Amino acid sequence: MAQSRTPMEDAMRAKITESLKPTTLEIFNDSHLHSHHKAMQGVTSKETHFRVIITSDAFKSTRMQIARHRMIYSLLKDEMAQEGGIHALQLTTRTPEEEERQRQKQAAEES
Amino acid sequence: LLTSSQIRLLSTETRQAIDKAVSTSPVVLFMKGTPETPQCGFSRASIQILGMQGVDPEKFTAFNVLEDNELRQGIKEYSEWPTIPQLYVHKEFVGGCDILMSMHQDGSLAQMLEEKGVLVAAE
Numbered sequence: 001m002a003q004s005r006t007p008m009e010d011a012m013r014a015k016i017t018e019s020l021k022p023t024t025l026e027i028f029n030d031s032h033l034h035s036h037h038k039a040m041q042g043v044t045s046k047e048t049h050f051r052v053i054i055t056s057d058a059f060k061s062t063r064m065q066i067a068r069h070r071m072i073y074s075l076l077k078d079e080m081a082q083e084g085g086i087h088a089l090q091l092t093t094r095t096p097e098e099e100e101r102q103r104q105k106q107a108a109e110e111s
Numbered sequence: 112l113l114t115s116s117q118i119r120l121l122s123t124e125t126r127q128a129i130d131k132a133v134s135t136s137p138v139v140l141f142m143k144g145t146p147e148t149p150q151c152g153f154s155r156a157s158i159q160i161l162g163m164q165g166v167d168p169e170k171f172t173a174f175n176v177l178e179d180n181e182l183r184q185g186i187k188e189y190s191e192w193p194t195i196p197q198l199y200v201h202k203e204f205v206g207g208c209d210i211l212m213s214m215h216q217d218g219s220l221a222q223m224l225e226e227k228g229v230l231v232a233a234e
Contacts, residue, residue, distance in 0.1 A: 039143070039151065065210045073193050080193045088153065088194055090209045 008047035008079055008086055015075045016054060023096055024055035034088070048087040055099045068093035125185040132182070133199045136172040137229045141186050142196040146173050153208035157196045160215045164224050167231045200227055 004010050009027055016025060028051040034040055040048065052072070059068050069091050073080065080086045094102070133139050138161070144150030146158045161171070176183035176195055183195070190197055190204050198205040200223065205211070214220035224230055 034152070037151070065213065066204065066206050069206070069210065070191065077193075092209070092213075 006047060008045070009050070011079055012050070012052065012076060012086075016052075016072070019075055020054065020056040020058045020071075022054050022056040024053060024099060026053040028052070030090075040087070043084055043087075045084040048084075050086065050088070051090040051092075053092045055094050055096055057095060059093050059095045065093065121185060121188040125181055126189065129182070129185055129189045132174055133202045137170045137201055137227065138166055138172070138224075139199040140171070140173045140196055141176055141182070141199075142173055143175070143177050145175055150177055151196075153194075154196045157198065157208050157211050160211050160220070161198075164215070164221055165230045166224060167229055170229045200224070200229065
């Protein structure tokens with residue numbers, strides 16, 4: 001089997017899917033937007049900055065964003081700790097109800 | 112050269128230093144760079160949000176983690192949060208840039224800062 005060129009993204013997708021059974025999971029790789037930054041000099045990985053949108057019933061356990069984000073950070077502890085691993089994660093964490101409410105709000109604003 | 116796994120444990124000294132840092136002002140931001148010259152887009156966005164919210168500069172302190180590697184690693188262990196910037200209000204961890212942005216957009220940040228009395232007084 002060919003080696004994946006996106007090991008970080010694959011790991012994220014696998015871990016989040018297994019642990020949270022999300023109804024929505026979108027992963028955007030924004031690394032190219034930051035690759036010229038000083039902090040990224042000498043980093044060869046193309047998987048440093050991600051935006052992740054997750055909708056899951058698992059987030060019903062808390063309305064606190066911090067607690068939800070901590071859930072994700074602890075899943076991805078290894079990937080974030082490694083040299084040249086994930087450097088930044090922008091997270092949107094919602095329950096299915098919250099996602100639906102926002103969708104309706106946006107639809108109302110656009111009509 | 113210490114690897115990140117060796118810097119896992121927070122020394123008493125570092126913990127005390129950070130305890131002191133988060134007590135410096137009612138609003139404390141650990142960021143990359145300074146408020147005048149942020150060195151990272153997420154830090155810049157956080158400073159801008161606090162500015163827009165009208166946080167009283169007299170009640171605000173920013174710490175530049177790029178100047179202090181022990182702080183940079185220590186704050187992540189202390190907050191149990193892997194990224195910077197990090198906002199503390201009255202010694203309580205509030206969140207990073209994406210949390211600040213969503214709280215800014217839904218009005219909950221304005222409400223919290225008002226309740227904590229850290230905004231510039233209205234004329």
